[in-house]
Amino acid sequence: MKVFYHKGDKWRWTPTRLETEQNMLALSFNNWDDYGIGTTLNAVLYIDGKNFLEFALKLLIEDDKYSPKKLNQLRDEGWDGFFPIPNTNYVSVPSDIDFYQTIIVKLGIDDAKQVLVDIKDAGYLTNIVNDSDANKLVGHNDFDTSPLREAGARKAYSDGWRIFEQQESSINNFTLFTRKYNGSSEPINFKFNSNSLPYDINILIGPNGIGKSYTLKSLVEYWLGVDSGSKTTLEEQEHTPFDTDLSPI
Structure with a gap:
C-alpha cells in the first residue's frame, strides 16, 4: 500500500x-x-x-x-x-x-x-x-x-x-498522584487487573468537599495533557501525575 x-x-x-x-x-x-x-x-x-x-x-x-x-x-x-x-x-x-x-x-x-x-x-x-x-x-x-x-x-x-x-492490549494498574491545595501530592491507587471475574471497579467515596470531583478532574486533565496536566504546568510544579511513563488509557 x-x-x-x-x-x-x-x-x-x-x-x-x-x-x-x-x-x-x-x-x-x-x-x-x-x-x-x-x-x-x-x-x-x-x-x-x-x-x-x-x-x-x-x-x-x-x-x-x-x-x-x-x-x-x-x-x-x-x-x-x-x-x-x-x-x-x-x-x-x-x-x-x-x-x-x-x-x-x-x-x-x-x-x-x-x-x-x-x-x-x-x-x-x-x-x-x-x-x-x-x-x-x-x-x-x-x-x-x-x-x-x-x-x-x-x-x-x-x-x-x-x-x-498477538499480545493483548489492556489497562494496567496505576497510581495517580493528585496535587493538593498545599502543594503536596496524595497517591491514589487504581486497580484494573484481576485474576478472576468480576474485574475490579474503582469508586471514589467520601463526604462533600473532600475532593472527589477535583480528583476526577485532575485525572482527566493529566490523562489528556491539558490545563493542570499540560507539559508546561507539570514542569513548573515539578509534579509527576502517574507512576508509569504513559497515561493509563
Missing part, C-alpha cells in the same frame, strides 16, 4: 486518494503546534477506494521542529511525496490505535508491516525491530512533547505494536 504526502498549506484540507491507488494512506499539511513543535499531519486511510479512517499522523523528523513545512520543502526539492522519505531519519505515531487493526484486516500482516516500516512507526520500530535510529528519536524530549501529547497517540504508541505479536 502506498503512503503519499500532498504538498500544501491548507490545514483543513482532507488529503485525497490518488486516482491510481485504491488502497493508500494519504497525508497532508496541518499547522497544529505543540509547545513550539509541529508534527501533525492530516491522514486518511483509503480502502477499496473509500475513505475508511480519518486520523492524525504525528511525524517527528530528526533535527527539525516543524514536520509539515519540512515535507513541503522536500517536495520543492524534488521528493515525489511517496514514503519512505529518502535520506531522512524520522518516526511517526498515529492518533488512533484502530489504524493498526484496520491495516492488518484489510491488507494482511505482511503488507501491514511494510506500511509501518514506510511511515517508520515508533512503537513498531522500537519494540519489535529495535531500530537504533528510531530509538534515538524516541528518546528525544520533542517526542514526548508533540507525538505523545495526546492520549490517543500515547495509547497507539504503547499498545499498537502488540497486535503484531
